[in-house]
Amino acid sequence: MKATIINCSLKPSPEESNTEALAKVVADALESQGVECELIRAADHELKPGVETDMGDGDEWPAIHEKLLSSEILVIATPTWLGRPSSIASLVLERMDAMLSETDDEERPVAYNRVAGVVVTGNEDGAHHCIFELSGQLGDIGYTIPGQAFTYWNKGPGPGDEYLETDEGHDWSAKTGRACAQNLAGVAKALAQNPLGPPPE
Amino acid sequence: MKATIINCSLKPSPEESNTEALAKVVADALESQGVECELIRAADHELKPGVETDMGDGDEWPAIHEKLLSSEILVIATPTWLGRPSSIASLVLERMDAMLSETDDEERPVAYNRVAGVVVTGNEDGAHHCIFELSGQLGDIGYTIPGQAFTYWNKGPGPGDEYLETDEGHDWSAKTGRACAQNLAGVAKALAQNPLGPPPE
Amino acid sequence: MKATIINCSLKPSPEESNTEALAKVVADALESQGVECELIRAADHELKPGVETDMGDGDEWPAIHEKLLSSEILVIATPTWLGRPSSIASLVLERMDAMLSETDDEERPVAYNRVAGVVVTGNEDGAHHCIFELSGQLGDIGYTIPGQAFTYWNKGPGPGDEYLETDEGHDWSAKTGRACAQNLAGVAKALAQNPLGPPPE
């Protein structure tokens, strides 16, 4: 079983990413469930804005799209800016919009029988909203969202420390991240055994 | 397999409910999948505000709570007011907040291995947001949200007809509702065969 | 100049309300700006669900509606439940939906030339979203939302203390609340001097 984790930080490598640090907690927990994980930092790639799978000429989305199609599990990890997911998370979801009309050889939308979860960090309040928004969009595309398939970290009220600047609250985020990983793997396995059929006419 | 459908219209019976009309499309589709459905209109019951399962003295939530615990499938159906779910939908979710700390005999949150979907009607734009919000809250409580487990109806732009005042767009909402029912039943069955375990410590 | 502050806590008086405690910080700051404040706890009143100004027989909304019409400033104060405003906040906004079609003697929607702000407390993340949702609905009805017309308090990550259980972060929330009060009073005064006219045909 494979998982693709897309870190939607605004910062390319090798800059330190708080979001990546928490995403790795979930990746580690997925691997301990026997899931092979690949972590992609979206900002390291040339991802053109648009709603097609291939926006042409230099577009690096098609390679990521292939990874999504070979993964049963997807995790979107995002920082919080002004209470909302990053623009790169929005761009990734826009690119995935094309998956709405892509079907497999049984006429199922390609996201069917795959599961998705969300990881959020922030230097301020906003995580629940990011989780609801991104999960909602992923569900719209056809991903199943297991119960409690998320984790997050922030400190309130007002702007403050980043995740990597303190240890406060890490335990809660890690424990919640382990449950996220277990639920992602569990529902993915359940669907592998009893897959959804194509939607009715 | 059982489904409970909670219609969160502001209007008690016997007033006509647009939301109920669309919820029934999903109920019919669930029944054709072999699922036994019960449709509850929340406004017909004395549901006290609060975040406990039993708010005492005349509170009719505990009986609905029992139905949730005996149903593998839950559908929240809501009208749209000012772009958001009804206050009654919010009240229902608040009452379900208590389920976060209720566990079964294997120490699993009681919502684990249950699935949920959302139905929205409106005389104006707002359905996607209602779906994302309610699905997000249901996922937070522990329900699994199958891919494309929703349907909605509205006409834009600006305020206009209610669902029962026109036939326009009913076909799309019905077709989407049949997919919703199939995905709810399908994921519920998959989880029944391969249930999630308790969250890790 | 008058302000009405509606505390949308789920708990009636005399139960202690965290939301009221932070709302009073804003009320005090408004009074120090020369604004006369009235704080209403919605849960103390019989407010029937619906979208009319008078839902009949025992409905106590009409009296609150009168207060709104005699106040230049409105503050909605809400707790956070599962990342969203309380059901009582939703109910209050639904009742205000009727104001969309009420006009003054110059054919202006009654909310024109009034301003509104939002106060949020929670034992977990969710404040930004509550502020955006409620401000958005108030703007839809016709209220002007001054810049930075909010304050909030919560601690993350995960569920934890309530506002009145700790002093942590109170300074930030109070300072932000004083700016909220100043901006509400300032924009209300600016509009009193140069009021908006009726919307064009």
Next chain:
Amino acid sequence: MKATIINCSLKPSPEESNTEALAKVVADALESQGVECELIRAADHELKPGVETDMGDGDEWPAIHEKLLSSEILVIATPTWLGRPSSIASLVLERMDAMLSETDDEERPVAYNRVAGVVVTGNEDGAHHCIFELSGQLGDIGYTIPGQAFTYWNKGPGPGDEYLETDEGHDWSAKTGRACAQNLAGVAKALAQNPLGPPPE
């Protein structure tokens, strides 16, 4: 009085933009109020992801930032993708995040005494949510959001025509857009006469 209108379509010029078409209705109405309007298509510019005003080396945001500082009025216009504003709208707001800590010579956040509104088009439901999200973020930065300072267009339910593919509903969107323009200009004038002071310590 000046207005900057940022079209956050995913498509660069000279591709036809539905969002631009509706934004122009608001621009025309602003001009008939005596406001000088400049319409910028964000996708035509090299806007780097980030939360600083100048992200260096080829970044074209600083020039747009200058326009914002010389405009009393800002309109963000966005298409709807999967129920949410475009990634380019999110990117623009992220770049504006830096304005939170920029102050004028009276120690006021630079967005104080400026007003903002939102225009949304879509081939499906989602406009209210886009308006609430973007208005909320603009208010967080310090912009005042006049009552009813928005317009939108979409047709439901389900995906369908784009704005420029039909005339249906254009009248409502245009009328609402004229009110938007009048309210933006009116509140901007009121604040010019009676500006907000710096936030209290």
